[in-house]
Amino acid sequence: MGVAAVRRRPAFLDLRRLQGRIVALFLGLLLVIQVANFGFVRYALDRQAERTLDGELDVGRGILTILLQQRAARKSAAVELLAQDYGFRSALGQGLTRDEDLATLRDALDNHGKRIGADLAAYFDVGGRMLAAEGAAIGLQVLKFASDEGNDLQLTVIEGQLYQLVQVPVRAPLVIGHVVMGFKLDRDLLEQLLTLTNVGSLIQLRGSGSVAPPLVVEDAQLAFLQQTDGSGVDRDALNLLDADEGRLRARWVTLLPANASAGTPEVRALLWVPYRLTLRSFKDLQLALIGLNVLGILAFAVGAVLTARRVSRPIQALARSAERLGEGDYEGPVTASSDLSEVQELAQSLEHMRLGIRDREREVQRLAFWDPLTGLPNRVQFLQRLQPLQPTGLLMLNLDRFKHVNDVLGRDVGDQLLQQVTQRLQGCVGDEALLARVGGDEFAIAVPGGEEAPAMDLARRVLEAFEDPMCLGAQTVDVGAAIGIALALRHAREPEGLVSRAEQAMHAAKRTQAGVKVYDDSLDDRSRASLGLLSELRQAVEHHELRLYLQPKLNLRSQRVEGAEALVRWQHPVRGLVPPGLFIPFAEQTGFIRELSRWMLIESLRFAVQARAQGEVLRISVNLSTRDLLDADLPGKIQAWLAAEGGDPSLLCLEITESAIMDDPARALATAKDLAQQGFKLSIDDFGTGYSSLAYLKQLPVRELKIDQSFVFGMEADEGDREIVRSTINLAHNLKKSVVAEGIETQGALDLLAAMGCDEAQGYFIAKPMPADQFLAWARARAQG
Structure with a gap:
């Protein structure tokens, strides 16, 4: 069910298909670009909104200053009426010498102050001495206020309360004193600012000692004081979060610096503007951008799908052609169904491949069923x-x-x-x-x-x-x-x-x-018997059924036995003593001859080492088969066996046949040269029976020739055989090589060979092959006898 559903999925939605990967790549890149673009636009809008809000805060600061200045001007005009009142000036002009005069002055200040809403009133003479006061005691604070520079808003703090003071001179006609009236700041000022600029604000006294609570439009706005400690006052804007209005842009503004000498705190105002009002104009732009992005993605998706189909469908067609080629159909041509150059190149490559495979298939068919040399069926x-x-x-x-x-x-x-x-x-x-x-x-x-x-x-x-x-x-x-x-x-x-x-x-x-x-059936029986014999031969080495036999080699000059030829016999537990002619040929055919050669070499080395330990120095001749001579690793193997048995190359003479050389002359010569360089004596066995002995004699590093017994048997009666033997001996001596004659059956043959100068001889007349454990006793008996 799930597999069928996956197969029914459109190709452009399957990421395992080329269409799906092209669409996914295109849309993925577009989404990354659009998200990055949207983030950049959002960032730019936020920065622009901050700049706009900072401008509104600057405007709000200016409006707040103007409102304070206008309020001071209005109050100053009201106080000016008192200062210009004729009766007030006349009373002051007569001098304040009696208590009744001071009481009258205080009543005038109180009455006029109440009419204009003043919270305190005082009169100072030209020397700065306070003569009368109503409301909070002002004393030296008023004088300090009068002398402050830069206090254009005429703000002061008296007993922890923020006042805006108005000071008017009294002339009669010269200045005879000053009337000072103070007005507490109230929420009306902040409400005017909010109405005019949409800038919220609060005013706070910040400093040591007892200060009044902040002045705010609403008590809930006091939460802003918990969000900022006043850092960035009059310099940096702050981003605050209000539960009601959301994110706000705020700034602290100093209205009156702290006066350490007078012990008055700093007066500052916190101005803020909500983001929502400013961002409202940008949201439409953002929605428009989002809409455009969505439309762009949809259009891009449609284009990507169409492009993916345009690219993938010709490739799918070529894939079907490749499947057809894979099924063995090489007859239909491969064509491109697209004008894209890459697709056409791919189609041409597949077509060339089809033609090449078709031709090779025909050639393979021909080679698989026909012999290319004769044209006959194979x-x-x-x-x-x-x-x-x-x-x-x-x-x-x-x-x-x-x-x-x-x-x-x-x-x-x-x-x-x-x-x-x-x-x-x-x-x-x-x-x-x-x-x-x-x-x-x-x-x-x-x-x-x-x-x-x-x-x-x-x-x-x-x-x-x-x-x-x-x-x-x-x-x-x-x-x-x-x-x-x-x-x-x-x-x-x-x-x-x-x-x-x-x-x-x-x-x-x-x-x-x-x-x-x-x-006939007897041929099959013989084959089965041979296979059975070979199977038993493999076990003979493991079960120690092979026996080493030695046939002496007599030195015709010294008449001493100085060596022997190693032969193998098989002591079968059932068949008895099996002659080598029944199992050696089959061992050569199957490759088991290498195991027999290894056994012969190790046993011959072991015997020679034991004989030398007993005072008899003998050189044992061992035959190498064709497979042995073609083994490039043979020299190394023999060296390893020598080291294991404690022997040296002088104890062995390795006999090779001409047929072994003829099978692969190059490899055989290379192996023979390696053996000669290691110090082994090499001998050519059955010399004279091959086709090219003389041709290879000059190339082989041999030191001995062994005349085949077929020439030795008949040399007493046949002059031709006799001349062949004599010529071979002379040839060998001229080439600085020794000669061994095998097949000695009579004393006459032995005498003839000695007269011809032959070096060594072996045959039944001298001794038949004997078990290795009997050889030393026989050799000593012959030497004594």
């Missing part, structure tokens, strides 16, 4: 075309001496040979049979019918076709073949089984040099 196609349960005779053919042609004449000549073989086979099989190349030099022929006679006839025709030599440029090559035959429904029912039976028959024909061999 093993895979051959097995596919062999129909199960269909009567078929199968011929498996393997060429003789093909590897030698490859190694001596080169692979190009070998390829030409395979092509000529293919032509001859095609001439023999006709159109009804199926011919295929199933291996390097192996061919398979499927003959309809499944009878033995037609298959044998075809095999004989093929062998007859190979009797004529093949001309490969300037080279003429004789090539033979071994053919194995297996019949469907008689030997196997499945194609793989039929091919396996034919290959077993082919190997049997090659081993026995019979030319043609039809499969």
Whole structure:
């Protein structure tokens, strides 16, 4: 349910899709920009509102000053009436010598003060001496007020109360004194300011001693005094928060500085303006901006969706083309459905990829089912075309001496040979049979019918076709073949089984040099027996069933035994003593020969070290197989075994065969040189039986040649064999190498070799191979005897 819902979601809402990511990116960037823009505008509006409110506070301060000045002017005019009153001046002019005169003066001050709303009244003579007073005692405070400079608002504090004083001279006609009247500040002044400017205010006396409560329009506004301590007086604006009006812009203004000498406190006013009235005009602008932003986002979202679809739909089409290519459909061309150059480039790349994959697929198909050299079906196609349960005779053919042609004449000549073989086979099989190349030099022929006679006839025709030599440029090559035959429904029912039976028959024909061999069950039994033998051989090393045998090597000059050839025997718990000819070939085929070589080298080293400890210095010869010689790590391994057994290279002679060198000359030569540099004596075994011994003799770092026993057996009776042996001895000595002859059966052969100058000899006449634990006793007995 959830997966279906996700799949039904529009592509531009799915962040896993390209459309969704493009829309999300565009809208995200726009939102960031719009939020930043809105924040900047809001900040600018706030700053502008603060500047506007600061201007209103400046205006309010000026209006407050003007109101105080106007109030002082009005009160001054009222007091002026008293000062100009004729009767008042006449009374003062007669002098105030009696108590009755002072009482009259006080009554005049009281009556006139009450008419104009004065809270106190006093008269001073020209010397500054107070003669009469009504209301609060003013004394020296009034004189101080009269002498203050800069007190243009005529404010003073008397007994903790703020008064605005008016001082008028009395002339008769000269100045004979001063009338001073004081008026308490009340809320009317603040209400006028609020009415005229919308600026709220309060007036506070700030200083030590007893002061009056703040003067405010409403008592609730006293809360402002708890929000500010007066910092920034007359300089900085403050942002306050009032529960009723919200955020306020406020400022402290000094009306009367403190007078320390007179002990009077500072008089200051707190002016404020609510933000809401000023921001009301900006809110419409903000709403308009928000509306424009919302419209812009919607328009941008629509544009982003359209753009994302314009970009993603051609890509989706190309993705479907890629899926088609992934499913193996390489025939339909890939085209672009958009005019965007990037999409067209992607489409062109996919089209080039389609063409390349199609061509390679065809080539892979050709290589997978056809042999590129001969043009014949390969093993895979051959097995596919062999129909199960269909009567078929199968011929498996393997060429003789093909590897030698490859190694001596080169692979190009070998390829030409395979092509000529293919032509001859095609001439023999006709159109009804199926011919295929199933291996390097192996061919398979499927003959309809499944009878033995037609298959044998075809095999004989093929062998007859190979009797004529093949001309490969300037080279003429004789090539033979071994053919194995297996019949469907008689030997196997499945194609793989039929091919396996034919290959077993082919190997049997090659081993026995019979030319043609039809499969029978005994071949399979022999194969199973060989596999069983190899399985047991793997356990023989672990169970210590192998035995080291040594065949002495006699020095023909000193007539002393100075070495021996190491041989292996298998003491099977059931089969008894198994000769090496039954298990060594299979070990070489499977690669297990390396384990046997390791065992031989370690056991030979161990014996040589023990013999040297007993006073007998012997060099043990150990055969290395083809796989051993192609192992680049062999020198290091032998060194490790030497170190483990406490031996040195002088205790071993490593025998290599020419066939081991011919399999991979470069690698074999490299390994042989490494062994020679480490001090091992190298010997060529079966010298003279190969094809290129002389060609490689000058390159190999060998110190010994071992004449094959086939020449030694017949040299007493055959002059040719005798000359071959003599020539080999002379050749070796001329090349500063020693010679060993094997296969000595008679005293005459031993005497002939000694006369020819042969260095060492071994054979049954001297001694048969014997267990290693009997060798030292035999050697000592021979030396004594």
